[in-house]
Amino acid sequence: MNAILKGRLVGVGTGPGDPELLTLKAARALAEADVVAYFAKRGNNSNARAIVEARFRPDMIELPLLYPVTTEIDKDHDDYRAQISDFYEQSAEQVAEHLGAGRMVAVLSEGDPLFYGSYMHLHVRLAHRFPTEVIPGITAMSGCWSTTGLPIVQGDDVLTVLPGTMSEFELTRRLADTDAAVIMKVGRNLPKIRRALEAAGKLTKAVYVERGTMPGSVSMRLAEKPDDKAPYFAIVLVAGWSARPGAKA
Incomplete structure (x- = not known):
């Protein structure tokens, strides 16, 4: 019977903006990742991606996760909460598809992944399902x-x-x-x-x-x-x- 493949989820802190402040461990994770996911406002570039872009490989799969809404609606409005909750659920499943196929997925997060980082919304949905590691980053x-x-x-x-x-x-x-x-x-x-x-x-x-x-x-x-x-x-x-x-x- 074939073993079920399980990939690895890695939350990667990209630091405050200067590419030279990326940690050695984060750099190694990017060198090993099959897929790199990152959050961005629709129509905008990802700041986290820009920080580490020089480390991207031609064979690397990019997975942009584009917010449906950011500051257009008040964060306490029901519409905002509904849209952003659905977005994180859908994003988690997109990442899970790659993890289920046995791929290593690095999710970029400006600063530190667990400090006001969008990565944490994936972490709480996926860490109990797949092997997971969080690589801290220098905070903003x-x-x-x-x-x-x-x-x-x-x-x-x-x-x-x-x-x-x-x-x-x-x-x-x-x-x-x-x-x-x-x-x-x-x-x-x-x-x-x-x-x-x-x-x-x-x-x-x-x-x-x-x-x-x-x-x-x-x-x-x-x-x-x-x-x-x-x-x-x-x-x-x-x-x-x-x-x-x-x-x-």
């Missing part, structure tokens, strides 16, 4: 505070990671209650984020970073940013360690 926030040379926390400082999609009230409350913060998913939420930081007394400490570790990277004090334009993947950093030499209030 780590890349950003390293790019700006901003010491973020030390000693007993508390670091809070916040999605900019939260309500203004909740952002303000949590910012007021922490020593340091990273605000992700900025985009059109920047005006709200700016107001929350000001209300929490932390606007003067906030640093805006766009495309950290990538060509064209931009960073500045948020209070000095002249407009509220920002890509979704921009980050706002609020450093702790208030007693450090040279720290500004």
Whole structure:
């Protein structure tokens, strides 16, 4: 009786954007993968794919997983939830077809696969069905505070990671209650984020970073940013360690 083939699922963290920050283990997984899957907005290129494109092989099968909706509908709307849930179910089955055929599938994820990464939606649907490995990546926030040379926390400082999609009230409350913060998913939420930081007394400490570790990277004090334009993947950093030499209030 022939054994049933089972492939291997690998979540690959591609890091914050600079291809040189890809880990050796991630590079090896890409060299071995039969299939490389990646998420992207329909009509747009995949940022994760762009980071590792130089490592693609001619014999590698590419599997784009294209979101049916991103920011066009509010994330709390029933239509958004229904569409995105169906999308992840269908994407998982597309990946499962390759895994069932005995192929190794590497699913790319910007930053780390299990930190705000779309890969995790495949992981929870497939990891119990197929051999699975997750290869961690350098997170965007780590890349950003390293790019700006901003010491973020030390000693007993508390670091809070916040999605900019939260309500203004909740952002303000949590910012007021922490020593340091990273605000992700900025985009059109920047005006709200700016107001929350000001209300929490932390606007003067906030640093805006766009495309950290990538060509064209931009960073500045948020209070000095002249407009509220920002890509979704921009980050706002609020450093702790208030007693450090040279720290500004």
